Amino acid sequence: MRGWSGMEVFLPGEERMAETAERRVQAISWNLTKRCNQRCAHCYMSAFPGADRSAEFSRDECLGVVDQMAEVNPNAFLILTGGEPLVRHDLFDIAENASKRGFTVVLGTNGVLLDGRVAERMKASGIQGASVSLDSVDPERHDQFRGLPGGWEKAVRAMRLLEEAGLPFSLHFSAMEWNAEELPAMVDFARERGAQVLNVFFLVRTGRGEGFGELPAPRCEEALRFLARVQGVNGNGEGPGERTREGDDLLIRAKCAPHFRRVVYEADPASPLLFDYANGGCPAGREYCRIGPSGEVTPCPYVSLSAGNLRDKPFGEIWRSSSLLSHYRSGELKGRCGRCEFREVCGGCRCRAYAAKGDVMAEDPACAYEPPGDVPLVRFSEEGRFGLEVERGFPWTAEARERLSRIPSFARGMVAKSVEDYARERGVSSVTADLMKEAREALLPRSLMPGFVRDRLGGGQ
Numbered sequence: 293m294r295g296w297s298g299m300e301v302f303l304p305g306e307e308r309m310a311e312t313a314e315r316r317v318q319a320i321s322w323n324l325t326k327r328c329n330q331r332c333a334h335c336y337m338s339a340f341p342g343a344d345r346s347a348e349f350s351r352d353e354c355l356g357v358v359d360q361m362a363e364v365n366p367n368a369f370l371i372l373t374g375g376e377p378l379v380r381h382d383l384f385d386i387a388e389n390a391s392k393r394g395f396t397v398v399l400g401t402n403g404v405l406l407d408g409r410v411a412e413r414m415k416a417s418g419i420q421g422a423s424v425s426l427d428s429v430d431p432e433r434h435d436q437f438r439g440l441p442g443g444w445e446k447a448v449r450a451m452r453l454l455e456e457a458g459l460p461f462s463l464h465f466s467a468m469e470w471n472a473e474e475l476p477a478m479v480d481f482a483r484e485r486g487a488q489v490l491n492v493f494f495l496v497r498t499g500r501g502e503g504f505g506e507l508p509a510p511r512c513e514e515a516l517r518f519l520a521r522v523q524g525v526n527g528n529g530e531g532p533g534e535r536t537r538e539g540d541d542l543l544i545r546a547k548c549a550p551h552f553r554r555v556v557y558e559a560d561p562a563s564p565l566l567f568d569y570a571n572g573g574c575p576a577g578r579e580y581c582r583i584g585p586s587g588e589v590t591p592c593p594y595v596s597l598s599a600g601n602l603r604d605k606p607f608g609e610i611w612r613s614s615s616l617l618s619h620y621r622s623g624e625l626k627g628r629c630g631r632c633e634f635r636e637v638c639g640g641c642r643c644r645a646y647a648a649k650g651d652v653m654a655e656d657p658a659c660a661y662e663p664p665g666d667v668p669l670v671r672f673s674e675e676g677r678f679g680l681e682v683e684r685g686f687p688w689t690a691e692a693r694e695r696l697s698r699i700p701s702f703a704r705g706m707v708a709k710s711v712e713d714y715a716r717e718r719g720v721s722s723v724t725a726d727l728m729k730e731a732r733e734a735l736l737p738r739s740l741m742p743g744f745v746r747d748r749l750g751g752g753q
Contacts, residue, residue, distance in 0.1 A: 315621070317611055318579040318702035319369040320361060321400075321593055324354070324383065326585050328375040329404055331439035332427075334466060334501035336594050339375040347586035349602075351382040357583070358390045360607035366394040367701040371423075373400030375585070378410065384417040391418025396700040398422060400464070403450030404443055411457035421460040423491065424450050429477045437470075451485050462489035467515055469505035475515055479522055483542050492519060493547040494658060496594040496644045509660035516555040519546050526559035548594065548641050550574045551659045554634045557670065566637075566672060567706070573639035577620025579702065581611070591620050594643040595652070620652065627655030632663040633670050682708045686715055687722040695725055 325348055328339035349357065361368065370390050377383050378401055391397050399414060399422040406422075414422065424447050428434040431444035454461040463482045467475060475492065482490040492515070495506040507515065520526065523544055546552035550573040556565045577591030577599075584590065587602035589610045599614035611617065620642060624630065629640040630653075640656030648657045682705050688696070699707055714731040715723055 315578070316365045316701065317361070317368055317581060318365070318700075319371070319575070320580070321371040321373060321582045323373055323375065323582065323584050323593065324348070324377050324380055324386070325375040327379045328402070329379065329440065330376070330402055330443060332500070333437050333439075334468065334495060334499075334504050336496065336499040336501055337375060338499040343375065345585075349585070349587060351385055353587075354382070354386045355389050357587075357602055357607060358386065358393060358395075360602070361390075362393045362395070363606075364608045364611055365701055367697070367704070368395055369700045369702055370395040370397050371400050372397060372419075373423075376402055376405065378405040384413050384419075387414070387417040387419050391420075394697075396420055401425075401450070402438070402443065403447035404440065406446075406450035406453060408453055408457070411453045411459060415457055415459055419459070421462065421488070422450075422454055423462045423464050423489075424454075425464040425466075426478075426481075427466055428471055429474055429481050433471070448485070451487070455486050460488045461486075462491055463487040464491050464493060466493045466495055467507060468495050469507060469511075472507055472511060472515060475518060476522075479542075479544065482544075487542060489543045489545065491545050491547050494549040494641075496548055496641065497647045498594050498596070498643070502647075507658065509658055512549065512658045513555065513660045516546055516549060516552045517559075519544055519552065520556050520559055520563075520565065523565060525556055525563050525565060548644065549658060550638045550641060551634070551656065551661065554638050554659075554661060557634070557637075573635075573637060574642055576642055577617045581617070583607075589614070591617060591652075592643045595646050597646070597652070623653045625655075626651065626653050628659070628661070628663055629653075629655040631665050632661065633667050634661075634663075635669070637670055637672055681705050684708060684712070686712050689722060689724050691725040692723045692728055695728055 323337060325345065326337055326339050326343040327341065327345060328335075328337075328343070329341055331340045361370075372383065372387060372390075374380075377399060380386075387397050387399075397417075397419050399419050401422055401424060403424045426434060426444070426447055427437050428444075434444040434447075435441050451461055451463070463478075463485070465471075465475070465478050478492075479490060494512060494515075495501055495504065497504060497506055553566055553573070556563050574592075576595070580592065581599070582590045582593040583602065589599045589602065589607070590597060591599065597616055599616045600610035602610070625632075625635055625639060629635055629638075629645075632638070640659060642652045642656075644658055645654040645656050646652045648654065682696070696704060696708060711723055711728055711731045714734060715727060718727075720727060
């Protein structure tokens with residue numbers, strides 16, 4: 293229909309693309325190859341330069357998988373990684389196809405093969421950003437751990453080239469016993485280099501990392517408290533990495549440590565850092581999955597349990613019908629996790645539980661919390677959380693709807709609600725593109741989402 297100004301608007305219930313209540317995959321990590329130019333000591337893939345490529349999906353098979361994933365969610369967040377994905381010469385064909393279908397495509401890389409030409413090809417193929425792995429601020433320590441002299445310098449060069457190409461980048465840091473003391477320095481390093489996101493991964497002992505030293509639970513708690521503090525939760529410290537800065541755009545996330553939500557809640561129950569997937573806790577098998585080089589679908593990259601193979605069944609059938617994924621979604625937690633009042637908003641890392649106990653529902657050994665057992669269950673409001681479906685209560689102009697469609701599906705419901713709340717407070721009768729731009733600065737703190745999501749809300753590509 294046409295609105296009062298003559299602009300095309302769509303009333304609630306007049307959706308052209310149905311948003312169903314069916315659980316949808318929001319993010320997919322795709323290991324395109326086991327081949328890699330490094331040999332990292334903790335690699336969950338056990339990747340190495342001479343890895344067998346005979347079982348890898350071909351270019352045409354990969355394009356077919358993209359089509360299958362689009363049938364489940366054409367706007368999912370798609371991470372193309374490896375091994376090292378840049379060893380595949382058809383990478384940009386796969387990325388371009390996914391981008392044209394509506395996926396938000398990012399690249400996970402060690403940065404070694406990334407030069408100016410590659411950065412431009414990434415951008416031309418629709419890749420919207422990249423994650424670069426760095427395990428130490430010390431070049432020698434990083435190179436020794438990853439088994440490639442000069443790797444640190446090339447990773448840092450990759451960050452600069454991505455920035456010059458206008459591609460936002462995140463920095464991936466795996467916190468382990470040998471490098472955890474570098475976490476404050478890594479925060480400062482990420483800020484200085486212009487990273488939009490610092491993802492701090494807490495080691496899950498799989499692959500070559502099976503016998504590697506993960507952080508003991510007390511040190512993990514200490515690190516999580518630091519990550520909360522550095523983002524303004526419960527004070528603004530003065531130590532290295534701890535001072536939050538005016539206009540700081542750095543988004544810091546704890547990965548494979550869903551009990552970060554408990555740590556934040558204990559310090560500040562109203563903190564915006566509590567915003568996450570709608571169902572809370574670990575997204576593995578629920579909003580997120582991984583595809584391996586030979587087509588195995590697993591709940592997460594850090595567990596080898598197969599939900600099915602794409603050579604045998606289409607992605608949609610595996611996602612909707614796998615007994616393993618159903619178990620992840622509805623299984624009963626055991627041990628401390630099962631008794632914990634935070635079990636619905638945390639639930640522990642299921643892959644770490646499996647690595648430690650051989651049971652995906654066992655307690656997470658990285659959590660030091662001892663639940664008292666006699667307190668009410670902690671629940672967060674579903675409103676405004678990542679993973680929500682879009683529910684519109686206002687007319688939206690065609691331009692506003694198109695801009696919303698460019699936002700990854702995991703954030704779209706939260707964004708739509710925030711924008712409509714803003715419209716309601718201002719007494720506005722419909723949502724326009726200009727209103728969305730206003731709402732971006734007024735309602736969405738920088739600490740909630742990567743820059744490329746915010747930029748799309750404000751009109752960026």
